[in-house]
Amino acid sequence: MSTRTDLDMEREQREWEAQEIALRAERGGASAGGDTRVAQYRLIARALRNQRLDPWPSDFVARTVARVALEARIASESVEVWLERALVTLLVLAGAVTVLVYNGETLRELSFTLPESTAVGLQTIMSWGAAVAACVGVSWAFELVRKR
Amino acid sequence: MGSSEPPSVDADRVLVAAVLAQAPGAFETLVRNYQRLCWHIINRMVRHPDDTRDLCQDTFLRVHRYLYQYRFESALGTWIGQVAYSVARRHLERKRIPLAEPAGDGDAANSIEQVPDGFDLEAASADAELDALLHAEIEALPPLQRTVLTLYHLDEVPIHEIARITGLAAGTIKSHLFRCRARLRGQLQARMGGVR
Numbered sequence: 001m002s003t004r005t006d007l008d009m010e011r012e013q014r015e016w017e018a019q020e021i022a023l024r025a026e027r028g029g030a031s032a033g034g035d036t037r038v039a040q041y042r043l044i045a046r047a048l049r050n051q052r053l054d055p056w057p058s059d060f061v062a063r064t065v066a067r068v069a070l071e072a073r074i075a076s077e078s079v080e081v082w083l084e085r086a087l088v089t090l091l092v093l094a095g096a097v098t099v100l101v102y103n104g105e106t107l108r109e110l111s112f113t114l115p116e117s118t119a120v121g122l123q124t125i126m127s128w129g130a131a132v133a134a135c136v137g138v139s140w141a142f143e144l145v146r147k148r
Numbered sequence: 149m150g151s152s153e154p155p156s157v158d159a160d161r162v163l164v165a166a167v168l169a170q171a172p173g174a175f176e177t178l179v180r181n182y183q184r185l186c187w188h189i190i191n192r193m194v195r196h197p198d199d200t201r202d203l204c205q206d207t208f209l210r211v212h213r214y215l216y217q218y219r220f221e222s223a224l225g226t227w228i229g230q231v232a233y234s235v236a237r238r239h240l241e242r243k244r245i246p247l248a249e250p251a252g253d254g255d256a257a258n259s260i261e262q263v264p265d266g267f268d269l270e271a272a273s274a275d276a277e278l279d280a281l282l283h284a285e286i287e288a289l290p291p292l293q294r295t296v297l298t299l300y301h302l303d304e305v306p307i308h309e310i311a312r313i314t315g316l317a318a319g320t321i322k323s324h325l326f327r328c329r330a331r332l333r334g335q336l337q338a339r340m341g342g343v344r
Binding site for chain 2: 036
């Protein structure tokens with residue numbers, strides 16, 4: 001296994017300095033000096049600064065922004081669709097479980113007629129109102145979180 | 149790191165805040181400011197123009213999605229450069245294209261030994277064959293070395309920022325720069341030796 005000697009390191013340091021001097025001279029547009037090594041590195045630095053890269057399309061910004069906007073919209077919509085499906089599935093499952101567990105008894109006992117007494121009627125209206133308000137609140141909070 | 153001077157840190161903070169607040173035109177400004185850097189990194193890594201376009205778009209898509217995670221620990225350009233580099237690196241890995249070649253001392257050591265008596269920079273610069281040779285040799289470098297040289301010479305990105313972009317140590321970047329340039333000089337020497 002070979003080891004680097006002080007002489008190697010010194011030689012490499014000199015070479016590195018020539019590379020860096022050439023780079024700075026090219027950036028600054030300095031006139032050509034007498035050092036052959038630096039002059040050769042200047043030619044290399046010049047080639048590196050004039051590389052033939054493929055140009056980016058003139059409509060790159062517009063296309064990129066449009067794609068990002070589209071993907072953001074799709075991502076947002078897919079979350080909503082997923083939540084909607086999950087809620088519907090949950091509802092169907094809950095209904096099925098109820099029917100299985102109570103053997104249809106509960107369904108028969110359900111009554112959608114208005115309550116007879118005013119006190120009970122007010123209580124029912126208030127509890128349903130609270131439920132509606134809760135739904136609206138949850139929807140509004142979800143929308144707020146989604147916008148952020 | 150746009151077409152001229154890189155935006156200042158303060159300007160980047162304002163821009164990031166505007167993008168996160170979904171201000172109209174803010175993201176477009178971000179893309180405009182950093183498309184050059186992103187394009188250079190990816191184009192030097194993958195070289196194919198269509199792949200470059202798609203991967204650049206993927207980069208900005210990721211930038212848009214994860215900008216809220218950016219903590220200003222590095223310049224915005226460096227952070228975007230990191231994303232671009234990792235997108236291009238994954239693309240090369242998928243295509244099983246080696247990112248870099250193992251460092252060998254041979255070429256570099258040989259070329260630094262030889263220094264000819266004289267060298268006319270302007271005459272050499274006007275020599276179309278030499279120009280073609282150097283460009284062909286630059287193109288033939290492995291993706292990592294080609295990208296490092298481009299960032300350093302063309303985009304004037306400092307070594308410590310190239311290290312952040314690529315996730316490599318600054319010493320490794322210096323080593324790549326040194327060896328690639330020495331190797332290019334070796335090839336130049338070989339051609340000039342045949343001419344002179």
